[in-house]
Each structure stands twice: as C-alpha cells, then as structure tokens.
Amino acid sequence: MEKKKIKIFDTTLRDGEQVPGCKLNTQKKLKIAKKLELLGVDVIEAGFPISSPGDYYSVQEISKSISEPIICALSRALEKDIEIAGDSLKYAKKSRIHTGIGTSDCHIRYKFNSTREKIMERAILSVRYAKKFVEDVEFYAEDAGRTDNIFLAKICEYVIKNGATVINIPDTTGYCLPEEYGEKIRFLMENVHGIHKIELSTHCHNDLGLATANSLSGIMNGAKQVECTINGIGERAGNTSLEEIVMIINQNPNLNLFTNIKTKLIFQTSDLVSKCTGMKVQANKAIVGINAFSHSSGIHQDGILKKRETYESINPKDVGSHDFSIVLTARSGRAALAYRYQKLGYFLNKNSLELVYSIFLNYADKKKEIVDKELEIILKEANLEKDKLFHHENDHSIVEKNKLNVV
Known part of the structure; x- marks a missing residue:
C-alpha cells in the first residue's frame, strides 16, 4: 500500500509566539522561517497580521523571503482582519489565509453572545471573503474539540461549498481524549459531503499532555495535516510538538505515513527556536531535551x-x-x-x-x-x-x- 503524506503546518511563529514572555522581532522570525524551510515544513503560519504593525511586517517580509512552504496568515472571521491578512501575503509565492470562528456552544454563548445560525453565517461569509484574496483558504472551527459533532459537520459542509480548501479541527483547550478526538475526525470523514475534496487538519493543545497523542489519533482517522510547533511551545501548556509527531511517524512504518521533514535538522532547529524565544527546552523533553539520550x-x-x-x-x-x-x-x-x-x-x-x-x-x-x-x-x-x-x-x-x- 502506498504511504500517505502528512503535511506539517508549523505555527511556531504564530501560536508558538503566544507563550507569555516570548516576543520575536522580524529579524528573528525570518531566521526561524528560513530554518523551517530547510527543515521541510509544508506550511509556515507566519503571524496574525492585524494584531500589530510588527506582525504585519513580519508576515510580509517572510512572504518575500520564503519560496517552498505555503505562507499562512491568521485572521478572525472579520472583513478587516481578512483584508489585512490578504495584503500581508501579497508577495508570497504560495499563500493561505487561515480564518475562522468558535463553534462550541460555550464559545457561541459566552464569547460571542450569539446563536449557531449566526455563527454559521459568519463562517460562510469569512471563507467567501477570503477567497477574494487567495485561492487557498483554511477555516478553523475554534474549540471543535467541545463542539457538537452534528453541528460541526454541518458547518464544515457549508464552508467547503463556499471554497474552503483546508478545515482545521482544533482541540483548543486540550480537552479531548485521543479516542474521542479520532472519532470526531472519523465522523467528519464519513458524514460531510465533499470532505474528500479538502484536507482536514489537526490543531491540538497540550493542557492535559495529550496534544501529540490526539494529533496522531487524528491522522490515523483521516486528517492529512498536523499543526504543530518546534519544542511544543504555545499558548498555556503548548501545542503538538513537531519533533514528536514527526519522529512517531518516522519510527513506525506500520502507520504507512511519511512527512517531508529532514529529521537530521530537528535538533539545530529546536536550539535556534529556544535561543530566539528565550524559552528553554525542559531537560526531559522528548527528542530534543538534554536528557533525551x-x-x-x-x-x-x-x-x-x-x-x-x-x-x-x-x-x-x-x-x-x-x-x-x-x-x-x-x-x-x-x-x-x-x-x-x-x-x-x-x-x-x-x-x-x-x-x-x-x-x-x-x-x-x-x-x-x-x-x-x-x-x-x-x-x-x-x-x-x-x-x-x-x-x-x-x-x-x-x-x-x-x-x-x-x-
């Protein structure tokens, strides 16, 4: 059986930078982005352009400097966000806008004071608008881990109809168990019309130490992209660790999967990110910790x-x-x-x-x-x-x- 490629979407420069105390200037972001390109990542999420002029400039400069990976910019489901994201990507050889909105009842009620119907409408409009700037549009259903599967399937189907090329299923709070997260991906694969035309993506947080396990469960059930960071850095307890998910795939041929990552560059990439961010790698960190070997x-x-x-x-x-x-x-x-x-x-x-x-x-x-x-x-x-x-x-x-x- 032919091996299936798993795309590596690196969000070190966006979600990874959200670690308290970590602030990367444009020069450091460029240095990391070039190293990520050498490493072989498929997508670099370069930043959240509307968040600050510095972030906008960084995304623009990375777009000018990187040739092989897709350069992705994050936005909320707001026209101004999407416009700024699109503009920041105008020099990119390959560009993607990553837009979306919270879909769990918790987010809909307490974050947006809204309804499922209105959230659905915003999701559709955001994807349509993003398509005016780029062909490649990724939609994120924030807090998908706690979103009702039937509603999640419905929103996925509608954003596919309106042009989404990738759908991100985040376990935003690190809530899911691996089996539960895998079942969610499988449910979408089996129940969303048009799902095989697009790529499902995992985006798992490590609040309960399950980010890598959940990502693995996701790709074993049909996801084709993993969103991760070098050293697993990120909001709160961090994200899926790039080096962990890549080496799990690399060391287990029975999975019948592969990535384009040049694994011999992992250690030096980890070291660069640690030095640039000021975030030390814990000694017992898998793969790249000082005690790992x-x-x-x-x-x-x-x-x-x-x-x-x-x-x-x-x-x-x-x-x-x-x-x-x-x-x-x-x-x-x-x-x-x-x-x-x-x-x-x-x-x-x-x-x-x-x-x-x-x-x-x-x-x-x-x-x-x-x-x-x-x-x-x-x-x-x-x-x-x-x-x-x-x-x-x-x-x-x-x-x-x-x-x-x-x-």
Whole structure:
C-alpha cells in the first residue's frame, strides 16, 4: 500500500509566539522561517497580521523571503482582519489565509453572545471573503474539540461549498481524549459531503499532555495535516510538538505515513527556536531535551554500551543530536565507569577498575553527578600512575601506553 503524506503546518511563529514572555522581532522570525524551510515544513503560519504593525511586517517580509512552504496568515472571521491578512501575503509565492470562528456552544454563548445560525453565517461569509484574496483558504472551527459533532459537520459542509480548501479541527483547550478526538475526525470523514475534496487538519493543545497523542489519533482517522510547533511551545501548556509527531511517524512504518521533514535538522532547529524565544527546552523533553539520550542507571548504561537499541528507540544522530551520553551517578556500574575513562583516554584492566570503582562510589554517594575533573582526581587517589595508563592528551596524541594494563 502506498504511504500517505502528512503535511506539517508549523505555527511556531504564530501560536508558538503566544507563550507569555516570548516576543520575536522580524529579524528573528525570518531566521526561524528560513530554518523551517530547510527543515521541510509544508506550511509556515507566519503571524496574525492585524494584531500589530510588527506582525504585519513580519508576515510580509517572510512572504518575500520564503519560496517552498505555503505562507499562512491568521485572521478572525472579520472583513478587516481578512483584508489585512490578504495584503500581508501579497508577495508570497504560495499563500493561505487561515480564518475562522468558535463553534462550541460555550464559545457561541459566552464569547460571542450569539446563536449557531449566526455563527454559521459568519463562517460562510469569512471563507467567501477570503477567497477574494487567495485561492487557498483554511477555516478553523475554534474549540471543535467541545463542539457538537452534528453541528460541526454541518458547518464544515457549508464552508467547503463556499471554497474552503483546508478545515482545521482544533482541540483548543486540550480537552479531548485521543479516542474521542479520532472519532470526531472519523465522523467528519464519513458524514460531510465533499470532505474528500479538502484536507482536514489537526490543531491540538497540550493542557492535559495529550496534544501529540490526539494529533496522531487524528491522522490515523483521516486528517492529512498536523499543526504543530518546534519544542511544543504555545499558548498555556503548548501545542503538538513537531519533533514528536514527526519522529512517531518516522519510527513506525506500520502507520504507512511519511512527512517531508529532514529529521537530521530537528535538533539545530529546536536550539535556534529556544535561543530566539528565550524559552528553554525542559531537560526531559522528548527528542530534543538534554536528557533525551542520557543514561544514568547502571542497568541501562550496561545495555546501551552493548547495543544502543536496548534502551533507545531513536538514534540520536537521526535528529541531528550528539551520540548518547553516559552520566555517572551512584547508580552507575563498572561498565559505565570504564567507558567514561576510555573517553578520557584511560583504559583500565579488571583490577584497576575494581579499585577505582570503590573510590568512585564514595564520591558518587555525595554528589548528583561525577564529572571528568573528578574522574581525574579519583584516578590519582587510586595511585595508579605507576601503571602508566594509556592516555590521549587534548590534541589526541598518544603519551604513554602499558599494554599489560589495557582491557
């Protein structure tokens, strides 16, 4: 069976920038946009042009500078919003307006003080108006996760009839369970006339830690586009993480899916976004966290040194990261200690290793982690200088080697 392509819609520059304390100027946005183009994303949501002159200018400059991805601008279902969005995209090689409105009863009643009928009318008019500026119009049904499926299907059908080319089904509050979100996508696929002419898109928030799982469930039930951000940044608890959904697809051939993402650029793209936004990546973040490929347990370390796949489902080099790291703690074993000494150029025989390991444990019980400087101190304390250990200086030249002491 032929693999199905999943389009990657990156909203780091729009939804990602909504993180409190994160403000990107045009220069930084351009830098990230160019990196996203190299990464291979299909759509870059460059901003919300009516929100500020700076955002308008950023979308315009990105439109001038980017060739391959579609450049998308967000708007509300208001004519002025749509006009500004359309104008900001006039230099784009490929352009899309992303317009929409809240469709859940909660939004209709409390946010808009309106009715389903009036919301339906606004949705239709917004898509029609956006078509005056661009051919590619994406409609978002905000809070679709809590929207009644029958009403959601009806509004989808009407916006398709009026020219929508993509329909975004956001789980705006991160409310849905994966099975529930998948069923919603499947319901639309099976009950909306004309649904196969357009693309359904997932846009999941991470309030309950389910954004990636919900996006995966969505594409397994018919969605063809995933809206996500680098490092999973975004409003409140963030959005679906680009690196997570891409690597899930990449590592699971049974899904029969693929993306155009050049995975070896993931780590450097993550680093760039972190530096530009000032948002540090949490240490245990999947794929790009500093601990993602670090091992401190003796059992894990022994396994990883024998064969990487014993404790890693992803090769760190596949995402552009360094090789796995062995972190020395009180839980580390002899194999890990010998490995770290070898990295420093010391090759310990069995007797030397036993002696050094006993001293190491005394140090490790007092500290969270043993670093290279302390390994040198431990070696001196073991008084092994007389053994003339095999040692490489920083310039990698061989200083001395006692063959009897090599493991």
